[in-house]
Amino acid sequence: AQKVTQAQTEISVVEKEDVTLDCVYETRDTTYYLFWYKQPPSGELVFLIRRNSFDEQNEISGRYSWNFQKSTSSFNFTITASQVVDSAVYFCALSEERNRDDKIIFGKGTRLHILP
């Protein structure tokens, strides 16, 4: 069965600090996708990244970076030099490529507060 665990329920940091959001996943499949979504107070789910299970390269996009480690089943997300606009709920998610059933399973989310 697939499962995503985000152990950090809520994090508060002061603006300009770096912050890392943890994500640990469970799956029996060898082919799967990992995602991060941002949900600001307005409610929409903003896609941040999708990574397939065969690509363990870390990725950097501006102030955002992701560290994928299959050995520890983790897909952590770091925001560098945080800004108040980064305040949101962040969801890590997983989908397994199994026939056509590639629905996304979400973690419980981490609520991030960036304090001015």
Next chain:
Amino acid sequence: AAGVIQSPRHLIKEKRETATLKCYPIPRHDTVYWYQQGPGQDPQFLISFYEKMQSDKGSIPDRFSAQQFSDYHSELNMSSLELGDSALYFCASSVGGATFGSGTRLTVV
């Protein structure tokens, strides 16, 4: 680029009424997913369709039904609404990765 379109954005209904939510997937995306997100919760999978056939079912109440039409748009029908049905409802379309619509915020009063 075209995104997933959901309508309406907001909906207020009374208990025991019926609601219909609509989803227009990204063109040429053949799979549609519906999710329900209660207050303070993570989105929960309800149901999905591939090529107009139901492909998977999650924790969807029997009072809810959905279908995908020939133009690939999908509708989620919710009857006998309860206060607990108040939530954000997301539609997503996928070709190897899900793109979500902006959601419909349903409030049952």
